[in-house]
Amino acid sequence: MSTRRRIGGALAATGLALLAVTTPVANARTGDPARGLYSVEGASTAEKRTEVARAGVDVAGSRGGALTVVATPAQAASLRANGFGLKPLGDFDSMLKQRSDRAGTAAVAGDFPPGDEAYHTYAETTAELRKAAKDHGDIATLSSVGKSYEGRELNLLKISDNAGTDETEPEVLFTCNQHAREHLTTEMCLRIVQRFTSGYASDPALKKLVDEHEIFVLPNVNPDGSEYDIAGGEYQGWRKTRKPVPGSGAIGTDPNRNWDYKWSCCGGSSDDPSAADYHGPSAFSEPETKAVAEFVDSRVVGGAQQIKTHIDFHTFSELVLWPYGYTQAETDTGLSAEEAKRFADVGKKMAATNGYTPEQSSDLYVTDGDVNDWAWGKHKILSYTFEMYPKDGGIDGFYPPASVIPEQTARNDKAVDILITEAGAPAPTASPSSKSADGRT
Structure with missing residues (x-):
């Protein structure tokens, strides 16, 4: 592995803190961000988790009775209409930018964001x-x-x-x-x-x-x-x-x-x-x-x-x-x-x-x-x-x-x-x- 990559891996260690929850950029009609990250409550069974997935959302993870999903305003509204509780975790695109910028140095086009250069393109x-x-x-x-x-x-x-x-x-x-x-x-x-x-x-x-x-x-x-x-x-x-x-x-x-x-x-x-x-x-x-x-x-x-x-x-x-x-x-x-x-x-x-x-x-x-x-x-x-x-x-x-x-x-x-x-x-x-x-x- 190159010296640049070893340095990149070391820099990544400085970014272990979890992202702060960002304030969603709200849709004027629904109050939801264009792509929001949500915790969907009440998905404690395979049948319920399947129902959530069938809404077309991007399922990010599962833990206990909740699913973490990326959803559009329409998808979020559909889940709420079907009785699921949605806890907003932040604006997905804003969180992506924050994750990409967390090393605080300039990005290089065609490579991973600063601090993550040890990943292979x-x-x-x-x-x-x-x-x-x-x-x-x-x-x-x-x-x-x-x-x-x-x-x-x-x-x-x-x-x-x-x-x-x-x-x-x-x-x-x-x-x-x-x-x-x-x-x-x-x-x-x-x-x-x-x-x-x-x-x-x-x-x-x-x-x-x-x-x-x-x-x-x-x-x-x-x-x-x-x-x-x-x-x-x-x-x-x-x-x-x-x-x-x-x-x-x-x-x-x-x-x-x-x-x-x-x-x-x-x-x-x-x-x-x-x-x-x-x-x-x-x-x-x-x-x-x-x-x-x-x-x-x-x-x-x-x-x-x-x-x-x-x-x-x-x-x-x-x-x-x-x-x-x-x-x-x-x-x-x-x-x-x-x-x-x-x-x-x-x-x-x-x-x-x-x-x-x-x-x-x-x-x-x-x-x-x-x-x-x-x-x-x-x-x-x-x-x-x-x-x-x-x-x-x-x-x-x-x-x-x-x-x-x-x-x-x-x-x-x-x-x-x-x-x-x-x-x-x-x-x-x-x-x-x-x-x-x-x-x-």
């Missing part, structure tokens, strides 16, 4: 991947699964003892940064790259994992959105992709509602192009999700999917989540009781190492068209979402100071090792009497 991430492939050419190869809407490569690093050869070893996939502003996840993928390449020669346990598996790491699923989120050296609070929505003035689709398994099936995403969880005009309308899906499809060799396990990293709330997201049933078509138990057992085992809360995805709230449901529903990949640090925090939750990067990425080392090891484990066999929630085996 897309160009810097690409450089780190190229360096890993160059310095560890015997165990690492760099390729691309395709290009983003704006033409950026979707870089993929493969780590294995014979990285240039397609062997019959079980494969593992790690993906990061589906949601643009979740920059800590890119650092998580870079941590995996650094740990397994640099540690290979000296750590027997890491060497064994590399020698017995093929590990794929994709640090930037949504590079266009991620770069836009730091445009002008200030945070934008951006979540989606950057492809314009046809027939609309809106830009961007939520990539994690754009996968084609149960896409737009169950009220777990929005039909409104302006909503934070807009599912897109069609499944795989976004070149980024389509490219990643085509890569996963390509790993079906001789009729068998080679990728056995997967983690998609997000922030925040400190959760380990597993399918299904589209239904609150523990089992459903294609997910037997034995398979559901394996998801829970492995999820709880990983959560025991990092202190996250393990639960089925729909226990938080219902989603549809997400990557975990697709990976399992189409390919039987044991696929998880990790919602990383912090547990809560509103605006600071999405933009934690760069000083936390080493600790919060290393926090998942043991869980990563568990997932890789699990790739070589035999899948459970359903008993003849085992049925899914709809009565099918």
Whole structure:
């Protein structure tokens, strides 16, 4: 890591204080800011949290009986009309500016705000991947699964003892940064790259994992959105992709509602192009999700999917989540009781190492068209979402100071090792009497 980045990480330590609540710039008619941050009271059940999410708000975090959301005046009014209490926390855009300016020095266009320079831009991430492939050419190869809407490569690093050869070893996939502003996840993928390449020669346990598996790491699923989120050296609070929505003035689709398994099936995403969880005009309308899906499809060799396990990293709330997201049933078509138990057992085992809360995805709230449901529903990949640090925090939750990067990425080392090891484990066999929630085996 460069001297500039080490200095940036040190500067970030000075910004640990929570943001002061700002006074919203009120809408003259409703009294709400253009984009307000609110605590929504009374969302203590999955059904209530799903109702809040269906309002099209941008769900920032969950804690106890409250959800932290970013909402427009219309969305806030809709929630109030449906009986939810909203506690204003501040004007979201003002809070973004305050978060970007907290180091008190001038921003640099194209880089993270002052104090957060230790986070990696897309160009810097690409450089780190190229360096890993160059310095560890015997165990690492760099390729691309395709290009983003704006033409950026979707870089993929493969780590294995014979990285240039397609062997019959079980494969593992790690993906990061589906949601643009979740920059800590890119650092998580870079941590995996650094740990397994640099540690290979000296750590027997890491060497064994590399020698017995093929590990794929994709640090930037949504590079266009991620770069836009730091445009002008200030945070934008951006979540989606950057492809314009046809027939609309809106830009961007939520990539994690754009996968084609149960896409737009169950009220777990929005039909409104302006909503934070807009599912897109069609499944795989976004070149980024389509490219990643085509890569996963390509790993079906001789009729068998080679990728056995997967983690998609997000922030925040400190959760380990597993399918299904589209239904609150523990089992459903294609997910037997034995398979559901394996998801829970492995999820709880990983959560025991990092202190996250393990639960089925729909226990938080219902989603549809997400990557975990697709990976399992189409390919039987044991696929998880990790919602990383912090547990809560509103605006600071999405933009934690760069000083936390080493600790919060290393926090998942043991869980990563568990997932890789699990790739070589035999899948459970359903008993003849085992049925899914709809009565099918």
